Amino acid sequence: MFTTRPTLQGTFGMVSSTHWLASQSAMAVLEDGGNAYDAAVAAGFVLHVVEPHLNGPAGEVPIILAPADGPVRVLCGQGPAPAGATIGHYTSLGLELVPGTGPLAAAVPGAFDAWLLLLRDHGTRRLSEVLTYAIGYAEDGHPPVERVGRTVETVRELLETEWTDSAKLYLPDGRPPAPGTLFRNPALAATWRRLLKEAEAAGSGRETQIDAARRAWREGFIAEALAEAAARPTMDTSGERHTGTLTGGDLAAFSATYEDPAAYDWNGWTVCKAGGWSQGPVFLQQLALLPDDPAGLDYGSAAYVHRLIEGTKLAMADREAWYGDAEGPGTVPLDDLLSRSYNAERRTLLGAEASYELRPGSPDGREPRLSRHARVAAAGEALPPHAGTPGTGEPTVARDDAATVARDGAAGVVGDGGPAVVRDGEPVVGGDGATRGDTCHLDIVDRWGNMVAATPSGGWLQSNPVVPSLGFPLGTRLQMAWLDPGLPNSLTPGRRPRTTLTPSLALRDGVPVMAFGTPGGDQQDQWQVHFFLAVALRGAVRGGLDLQGAIDAPNWHTDSFPGSFYPRAMRAGGVTVESRMDPSAIAELRRRGHDITIGDPWSEGRLCAVSRNPETGVLSAAANPRGMQGYAVGR
Numbered sequence: 001m002f003t004t005r006p007t008l009q010g011t012f013g014m015v016s017s018t019h020w021l022a023s024q025s026a027m028a029v030l031e032d033g034g035n036a037y038d039a040a041v042a043a044g045f046v047l048h049v050v051e052p053h054l055n056g057p058a059g060e061v062p063i064i065l066a067p068a069d070g071p072v073r074v075l076c077g078q079g080p081a082p083a084g085a086t087i088g089h090y091t092s093l094g095l096e097l098v099p100g101t102g103p104l105a106a107a108v109p110g111a112f113d114a115w116l117l118l119l120r121d122h123g124t125r126r127l128s129e130v131l132t133y134a135i136g137y138a139e140d141g142h143p144p145v146e147r148v149g150r151t152v153e154t155v156r157e158l159l160e161t162e163w164t165d166s167a168k169l170y171l172p173d174g175r176p177p178a179p180g181t182l183f184r185n186p187a188l189a190a191t192w193r194r195l196l197k198e199a200e201a202a203g204s205g206r207e208t209q210i211d212a213a214r215r216a217w218r219e220g221f222i223a224e225a226l227a228e229a230a231a232r233p234t235m236d237t238s239g240e241r242h243t244g245t246l247t248g249g250d251l252a253a254f255s256a257t258y259e260d261p262a263a264y265d266w267n268g269w270t271v272c273k274a275g276g277w278s279q280g281p282v283f284l285q286q287l288a289l290l291p292d293d294p295a296g297l298d299y300g301s302a303a304y305v306h307r308l309i310e311g312t313k314l315a316m317a318d319r320e321a322w323y324g325d326a327e328g329p330g331t332v333p334l335d336d337l338l339s340r341s342y343n344a345e346r347r348t349l350l351g352a353e354a355s356y357e358l359r360p361g362s363p364d365g366r367e368p369r370l371s372r373h374a375r376v377a378a379a380g381e382a383l384p385p386h387a388g389t390p391g392t393g394e395p396t397v398a399r400d401d402a403a404t405v406a407r408d409g410a411a412g413v414v415g416d417g418g419p420a421v422v423r424d425g426e427p428v429v430g431g432d433g434a435t436r437g438d439t440c441h442l443d444i445v446d447r448w449g450n451m452v453a454a455t456p457s458g459g460w461l462q463s464n465p466v467v468p469s470l471g472f473p474l475g476t477r478l479q480m481a482w483l484d485p486g487l488p489n490s491l492t493p494g495r496r497p498r499t500t501l502t503p504s505l506a507l508r509d510g511v512p513v514m515a516f517g518t519p520g521g522d523q524q525d526q527w528q529v530h531f532f533l534a535v536a537l538r539g540a541v542r543g544g545l546d547l548q549g550a551i552d553a554p555n556w557h558t559d560s561f562p563g564s565f566y567p568r569a570m571r572a573g574g575v576t577v578e579s580r581m582d583p584s585a586i587a588e589l590r591r592r593g594h595d596i597t598i599g600d601p602w603s604e605g606r607l608c609a610v611s612r613n614p615e616t617g618v619l620s621a622a623a624n625p626r627g628m629q630g631y632a633v634g635r
Helices: 020-031 036-050 087-092 111-122 127-140 146-154 156-161 164-170 186-201 206-219 221-230 248-253 281-288 302-322 340-347 372-378 521-538 547-552 583-591
Strands: 008-010 013-017 061-066 073-077 257-259 262-266 269-273 421-423 426-428 442-446 451-454 504-508 511-517 556-558 574-578 595-599 608-612 619-623 631-634
Touching: 008 013, 008 631, 013 020, 013 036, 013 608, 013 619, 020 036, 020 127, 020 442, 020 631, 036 061, 036 111, 036 127, 036 186, 036 442, 036 451, 061 111, 061 504, 061 511, 073 111, 111 127, 111 206, 127 186, 127 206, 146 156, 156 164, 186 206, 186 221, 206 221, 206 248, 221 248, 262 281, 269 281, 269 521, 281 302, 281 340, 281 521, 302 521, 302 556, 302 583, 442 511, 442 608, 442 619, 451 504, 451 511, 504 521, 511 521, 521 547, 521 556, 547 608, 547 619, 574 583, 583 595, 608 631
Parallel strands: 574 595
Antiparallel strands: 008 619, 013 442, 013 631, 061 073, 061 451, 073 257, 262 269, 269 504, 421 426, 442 451, 504 511, 511 608, 556 574, 608 619, 619 631
């Protein structure tokens, strides 16, 4: 089988992430005696520096960890809505959706505290030891990837006319960061140096210093600067300037938390995900819709792809109706949604033709609840107009600006952080008026068998103005929540907006064997299911899992449900496939009624993965060639 790279194998440690500098920084920590969790924190902070268009310290991160000597756990770094973030406040401003940019869209930042809690409870290194890599790249500079500059160009006018503090950082002398030059963020380096100084002044103990740094974030100089930024009137996707609702009290009250994972058993595998405050259970529901005996799944055939697409639609419809943080953890009816009886009933809806409907189910006889916006989108009616001010959503494909895709002979693409549509051969800002943010991912397994998967996101350079004293902006995750009352994902103070971030960890016969994930918003739990089944159904390589082969296999996604990002559109029946897919399979999918878009040959997904063979101790890793910046390292 052709692969773009080998599946790496060794016994010491393996890292895969969406940027080579983060991967190598994590490996350096492992080489220095640190464990997988030390390495993950170092890589996470490096990603804030080298992928600022994809994540930042004031964003969020769900983490799934499998300690060698303990159970699988989820560490939730998704902050809730601030105390002032009521539906009434937003609708009083004339809003029907939470804006896609600006401080009104800012949840309580969660990533920083989650990374430090992981380091304190599971790591072995000091904070200064894991922060040194990020400080170095911010202070001394790093050569930026092309997409940083391309993202800046899509919001140039906004930065130059409204978000001028961001322009000072990302458009010095009027030029965006360019490959082959050194891009520096001295304010971010100074923030971390001041943080370390205050932490070290609190005492000599490792945990004492970590907790002191967490206090400085929640209650000290960082909290003060973030609260001031939220209170500053800022232009957002509504076309108006608004202040946010985030306050110092919201920051002081937040702490990352641990919880049990949602899990589903299929064909000897157990897949672990974050709970219903994420979209993670969508993965599990797609597995539940598959036959218990996979012998009848003809991998890669049109019938196989059709079945997965239709299963995705049903799972995503349930996401819209049932997922959220309505009354705290545990309220999403996961037991019912994953039950054999419910999925046997849902399986009867998987017909031979493509469905264009949004069909949430009724677990335990309960009636599904959808937002007005979702009902309008599902009915194919015109959505409310938006101002067209550049916004932030997550992309559907990874591609170069020059790329186009063919949909029934017409030009059109969805972007990856650069211009999202090609018209008359020229790229423009997204077809919905929005530029796209995205996400990062990292997976690590160490020689002791500790394993971790994390998907950091939010706090993009295009989400909010840079806080000049800190070197990074607030996030925009509240755009996930609806302004309709009474829904599981209604905007509610103290509740987490339903996130698309969804790392994965898989066990075989009860033993952790694989950590994986991808950026990509609503596509994450589509691409990951395709990857997982490629691993589960297609066998092994050199005595280990064929991670690279599964990553490189042609992928696809559907947009046949309301999107999670502003302006939350839906393309009923729409499916995007890589042009490498078998032409006969594409033709058959069209015959079945799917509205097919043929994308670039390497455009769907940015997967990372690591694994461990519990019988031999052999470690494996692979990374996605799409996007041209993800790499695996290890030995």
